[in-house]
Amino acid sequence: MPNRPQPDLPEHDTAAFWEGVKAGELRYQTCNDCKEVVFTPRAHCTACGSGKLTTKAAKGTGTVYTYSVVRQSRHPNFADLGAYSVAYVDLDEGFRMLSSIVGVNDPTTEIKIGMPVKVEFEKQDTGDYPIPVFRPV
Amino acid sequence: MANQRRDAAIVGIYEWPKRVDPSVSAMQMKAASIKAALDDAGLKWSDVDAIYDAGDGDGGGGGLGLAAYLGLKPTVIDTTQVGGSSYEFHAAHALRDIAAGKAKVAVLSYGSKSATRRVPIGTGGGAGGGTWSGNMESPYGTTLIANYAMVANRHMHDYGTTSEQLAHISVATRHHAMRNPEAVQAMTDLQFVGVNEITIDDVMSSRVIADPLHLLECCMVSDGGGAVIIASADVARNTKKKPVWIIGSGEATKYRENGSDITTSAGAQSAPLAFGEAQVSPSEIDIAMIYDSFTITVAVCLEDLGFCKKGEAGPFVSTSGIAFDEPGKLTLNTDGGGLSSNHPGMRGIFLLLEAARQLRGESTSQVPGAKLAVSHGNGGLLGGTHTGGTVILAAD
Structure with missing residues (x-):
């Protein structure tokens, strides 16, 4: 996890x-x-x-406004993850949220601006709070 | 031009020559730079009556802390901290305060040991939680570079901008850096792979740090510092070097808003204020000192300052000739920039220093007869909360 x-x-x-x-x-x-x-x-x-x-x-549905894939991070919680995405997601209700796009094999090629996504609450190794991330639909 | 203001001028400048310097503290850099800049102007320590400070100096304590450290008792103190553009804000405030008769000799200074302290500015990940914004962002591990990269990706999506086009910024900036002995020493001391001119292919084949930004599109992390002395017109008439007049300024903020356009920066608001006050148009500018944290920062700011239309920075930087020895009207970042000369964390003061050198005729990549320059700082995160500070400068 x-x-x-x-x-x-x-x-x-x-x-x-x-x-x-x-x-x-x-x-x-x-x-x-x-x-x-x-x-x-x-x-x-x-x-x-x-x-x-x-x-x-x-509702938890929206589209990717923009994104990047972090290839180098010194933050201890992410340093070993490999390439991971960060994205601004525009939710259908009209708000923009910083999050991450998950559920793709290669974030460097499979994430597209405008792609429809849906929220999921990702359980974490430690801590009580799952983290809202987005998966392509 | 009859009414173009001549209230305050840059009269003294100094840039710390070394970019890796374990021999001094950040505060020592600031104090020694102030003394050297006062010497450059022919002014005395005790002439200083206004201090502008961004709280740098590795815990320097802002304007109050600096006043105590220097042993000065200024009657104007301004501790505006708005990221890397703080120094453009300081120049704007110094102009305002001098014009109001509150000060005659203003000091801006900077000192940072980010290389010696090995601060991972671009890749360290977000700030911690516990605040209204930190609690919403820290779970995602977004880095500073990734934030700028998100702007680049959207710019490419909306306007067809390419990495090859943006790479022209890195190439021209390195070309200038190779003529600047301090920049060459910086790249050597920071163990750059290849301290030499670079090509578009070099940029494209350097590793991706955060898609779509390559290593050679990212500024370095260095030590560095400097000082700028800004004086009233009556003082400026008697200083050693020709004054460089501050003729306009603009300040603006931007942050993430629902539905907003991430490819437009605060510069779109600050630049018209500055150009309007200066009564000049972008087409008249000889030298653009644009904060080059990354290639995309320059591209967005060139558009927002009006050097080309929104979305056209890609063609502009790749075809107009932005190096000092190319035929294009506008010359960019002649000191070698943050990409290839120095970036200790907040490089706004260097934008003023090199603009002043150009308008005095002292640059290592001198544009003959340069008359007008703009220094534009972007502080904070281009794809998030940031400031734009625009300062227009004129030769005497």
């Missing part, structure tokens, strides 16, 4: 997101006052400053 770094909690803005992940939900927020989609999670709307936000569960 992978051994990605865990979120460092408690942390006020991101706690609800990670509780959602534990429950199998990819959570995002919308503003009650101006309808802005807010991500990454915060306690205020980034468009109007309102503190009235609603937390929702996304």
Whole structure:
């Protein structure tokens, strides 16, 4: 199993997101006052400053906006992984998330911009929180 | 041009000559560079009344810490830290403060020991969690280089840009570096494989660090430092060298937003402010000192500064002649850049230093009669949270 770094909690803005992940939900927020989609999670709307936000569960489907494949990393949790991807994924609900594309044999050739992907909650070697990653559909 | 401002000028410069230097601390580099830059201007230690600092110096404590270390009591202190473009912001603030009558002799300085300390700036992985942003990013192991590489991939997807086109930036920059003895020494001390001119094929056959960026599209990790003295017009009239006037500046921020275009940087906002204030157009610029953390940074910023249209940097850098001895109007990064001369972590000060050398006629890759230069820093992560700082400079 992978051994990605865990979120460092408690942390006020991101706690609800990670509780959602534990429950199998990819959570995002919308503003009650101006309808802005807010991500990454915060306690205020980034468009109007309102503190009235609603937390929702996304369907988990989206497309790859862009990506790269990391060939060299000194981070101890990733140093032995071999080439691994990082990507910005645009979710269908209108938010963009940094994540990783998994489930491909060769990330250097099989990941494409615009590719449809779906979230999965990847269990980790250590730690209570699975990590949301995306797999081509 | 009648109203082009002449309120403040770069009057003294110094660049630390060594890029691997275990013999000094980062703070010693800063202090010695300030003294040398004051000597270059013919000004005294006690003339300094304003300090601008990015909190570098390996724990230097910002403007306050530096003032105490130097033994100065400035009446203006500015500790703006916005990544590698901090020094362009500092120049902008020094112009503003001098024009407002708050200061007469301003000091910008930099010192870093990233090579000696073996800091893996580009490949170390993301910052730790525990913050609103860190908790959302640290699980993915994205490196600094991968962040820039994501911009390159999207630029290639949207506009058909190729690695071969971007490689022209590396080739021209190395060409300049080979004429700069300090850059040659840097590459030698950092044990570059082949301290020589490079070809497009050399860049393309160097290993990929984060797709699509190759090793020779990435800046080095070096030690380094320097200082810039910016003075009011009345002081500048009596300094040793010809003043290099700061005639416009712009500052902007950008960060990841839902649905935003990652191929456009904060420079698209900062550059029009700077060119507008300077009352010049990009087509009049002789020298572009553009922050070359990676080839893609230069490509995106050339577009955002208006040297070519969005999406056309690939054809621009591969056909317009960006080396100093090619016929094209615009010459790029004549010191050898971060790619081939120095990159201690935040190279914004070197963009000002080389622009000033060009406008004084002192560059090792001198463009004859260079009159106008732009120094554009991109600080932070091009594909994430970053700043753009644009400074327009004019020869006396």
